[in-house]
Amino acid sequence: MSAIPVLRPVSLDRLRTACSNCGLKELCLPVGLTPDEMARIDSLIGTRRTLKKGAHLYRSGEPFEALHAIRTGFFKTTVLLEDGRDQVTGFQMSGELLGLDGIGSEKHTCDAMALEDSEVCVIPYASLETLSREVHTLQHHFHKVLSREIVRDHGVMMLLGSMRAEERLAAFLVNLSQRFTSRGYSPSEFYLRMTREEIGSYLGLKLETVSRVFSRFQDEGTIAVQQKHIRIIDIPRLKQLIGQRPC
Amino acid sequence: MSAIPVLRPVSLDRLRTACSNCGLKELCLPVGLTPDEMARIDSLIGTRRTLKKGAHLYRSGEPFEALHAIRTGFFKTTVLLEDGRDQVTGFQMSGELLGLDGIGSEKHTCDAMALEDSEVCVIPYASLETLSREVHTLQHHFHKVLSREIVRDHGVMMLLGSMRAEERLAAFLVNLSQRFTSRGYSPSEFYLRMTREEIGSYLGLKLETVSRVFSRFQDEGTIAVQQKHIRIIDIPRLKQLIGQRPC
DNA sequence: CGCGCTGTTGAAACTTGTCAAAGTTTGTGG
DNA sequence: CCACAAACTTTGACAAGTTTCAACAGCGCG
Numbered sequence: 150m151s152a153i154p155v156l157r158p159v160s161l162d163r164l165r166t167a168c169s170n171c172g173l174k175e176l177c178l179p180v181g182l183t184p185d186e187m188a189r190i191d192s193l194i195g196t197r198r199t200l201k202k203g204a205h206l207y208r209s210g211e212p213f214e215a216l217h218a219i220r221t222g223f224f225k226t227t228v229l230l231e232d233g234r235d236q237v238t239g240f241q242m243s244g245e246l247l248g249l250d251g252i253g254s255e256k257h258t259c260d261a262m263a264l265e266d267s268e269v270c271v272i273p274y275a276s277l278e279t280l281s282r283e284v285h286t287l288q289h290h291f292h293k294v295l296s297r298e299i300v301r302d303h304g305v306m307m308l309l310g311s312m313r314a315e316e317r318l319a320a321f322l323v324n325l326s327q328r329f330t331s332r333g334y335s336p337s338e339f340y341l342r343m344t345r346e347e348i349g350s351y352l353g354l355k356l357e358t359v360s361r362v363f364s365r366f367q368d369e370g371t372i373a374v375q376q377k378h379i380r381i382i383d384i385p386r387l388k389q390l391i392g393q394r395p396c
Numbered sequence: 397m398s399a400i401p402v403l404r405p406v407s408l409d410r411l412r413t414a415c416s417n418c419g420l421k422e423l424c425l426p427v428g429l430t431p432d433e434m435a436r437i438d439s440l441i442g443t444r445r446t447l448k449k450g451a452h453l454y455r456s457g458e459p460f461e462a463l464h465a466i467r468t469g470f471f472k473t474t475v476l477l478e479d480g481r482d483q484v485t486g487f488q489m490s491g492e493l494l495g496l497d498g499i500g501s502e503k504h505t506c507d508a509m510a511l512e513d514s515e516v517c518v519i520p521y522a523s524l525e526t527l528s529r530e531v532h533t534l535q536h537h538f539h540k541v542l543s544r545e546i547v548r549d550h551g552v553m554m555l556l557g558s559m560r561a562e563e564r565l566a567a568f569l570v571n572l573s574q575r576f577t578s579r580g581y582s583p584s585e586f587y588l589r590m591t592r593e594e595i596g597s598y599l600g601l602k603l604e605t606v607s608r609v610f611s612r613f614q615d616e617g618t619i620a621v622q623q624k625h626i627r628i629i630d631i632p633r634l635k636q637l638i639g640q641r642p643c
Numbered sequence: 644c645g646c647g648c649t650g651t652t653g654a655a656a657c658t659t660g661t662c663a664a665a666g667t668t669t670g671t672g673g
Numbered sequence: 674c675c676a677c678a679a680a681c682t683t684t685g686a687c688a689a690g691t692t693t694c695a696a697c698a699g700c701g702c703g
Binding site for chain 4 (some may be wrong): 644645646647648649650651652653654655656657658659660661662663664665666667668669670671672673
């Protein structure tokens with residue numbers, strides 16, 4: 150027997166991958182798991198995948214086999230209409246789950262593209278169903294994630310259906326701010342990973358309109374924009390614009 | 397012992413309620429269940445509830461305890477913004493499930509109102525989670541229902557974000573037509589249960605615009621409208637408008 | 644049987660889109 | 674490391690689509 154401990158690549162990889170070690174687990178998993186349950190969830194993660202900026206995680210029509218939890222990076226999802234028009238349906242960041250739309254038809258129904266170099270955990274869907282029959286809190290949590298995605302989409306429908314351009318942009322910025330905040334970043338200063346065109350596509354606006362509204366916000370002193378760098382100067386003002394109490 | 401069989405109201409009720417007897421089971425439940433599984437699913441349905449036209453099934457903010465499967469009737473769901481604006485997020489008909497949005501927060505996040513006299517099956521959510529751990533096909537089916545709701549919402553986002561008024565109305569009519577068809581009704585002739593204002597709210601348009609587009613479709617000979625009675629004369633034309641092959 | 648809700652239609656106003664041009668940043672290959 | 678091309682952004686002028694406001698018609702419920 151060798152006296153030198155052998156660090157096998159596999160176990161090292163396993164260690165780094167483990168959910169139990171992951172800084173995102175509060176975002177991604179149910180809280181209050183027993184160590185045993187945690188260990189079983191660790192075993193869920195098949196592999197990790199890294200993607201370069203601009204690479205597709207999956208494309209519409211591909212067979213759906215796994216969900217993807219974002220470890221680091223930033224994604225957009227887009228749906229494509231038959232006539233060539235497409236639309237961004239969401240921007241996803243660390244701790245969020247990609248691919249929920251594929252469960253229903255067992256095919257992906259949208260494209261997911263990395264907007265910066267990213268890393269995801271691959272969660273084989275069959276394993277998730279099996280394990281969630283055994284770990285009740287996982288089952289419950291998974292249902293909540295699905296349900297919240299529906300609620301999120303209703304929010305976007307509200308935005309697209311009844312808000313004007315300024316309100317849409319305000320809602321967009323407030324939403325980003327809150328999501329960065331809950332990840333420990335500044336609520337008021339961040340880089341947009343997406344282009345004006347992608348923002349517009351998500352918000353049902355043309356890129357020129359997005360640009361103009363940003364400029365108007367800047368003229369009013371609500372935000373400071375410099376290309377993709379955004380500093381929100383007056384968050385209460387943005388919240389007021391979308392009909393929220395400005396607290 | 398009496399020689400006259402006693403028909404107890406409860407068992408009669410049970411019989412009529414049973415999923416195994418329900419004409420909608422192909423819409424509502426997974427196919428290929430064993431008789432035993434079917435019996436267990438029958439036991440899921442707590443009660444039925446009847447609602448008069450205009451009555452609320454639930455309202456935003458109420459605690460979420462059960463899903464509701466529509467047996468007969470027609471519903472709308474609406475979300476309310478803080479500033480008083482509201483928007484219709486969907487119209488639901490027989491065989492469809494109401495309340496999925498409440499799972500995430502354990503509160504309802506929208507209002508559900510009957511647009512005609514209706515009847516729903518109450519599915520206590522806790523029981524559904526329990527049973528779906530045991531009946532795999534139920535679990536799988538439930539996940540698919542959730543996922544399809546997400547996909548449906550993406551379709552609406554697409555519609556709201558990138559279609560013009562005519563296209564939205566065309567998509568709306570084609571969608572209704574398809575759903576009536578799959579329930580055995582005419583693909584080309586039906587009564588709208590909702591007002592122009594509710595259609596507009598759903599499609600992100602004002603009621604006047606809805607009315608005008610209907611009139612234009614009528615002038616072109618694409619449909620015949622008389623108040624809430626719609627007859628689609630040229631379905632291919634509607635499909636063509638929304639960029640689908642007109643087959 | 645009439646009042647109110649719903650639907651239709653017109654004209655004007657407004658918001659957003661379209662087209663165009665120029666400025667800026669980013670990325671790549673020499 | 675620089676230069677150049679490609680991609681992205683900004684801004685203006687004008688056009689188009691939708692909303693707003695208003696008036697009126699029709700249907701249906703009480």
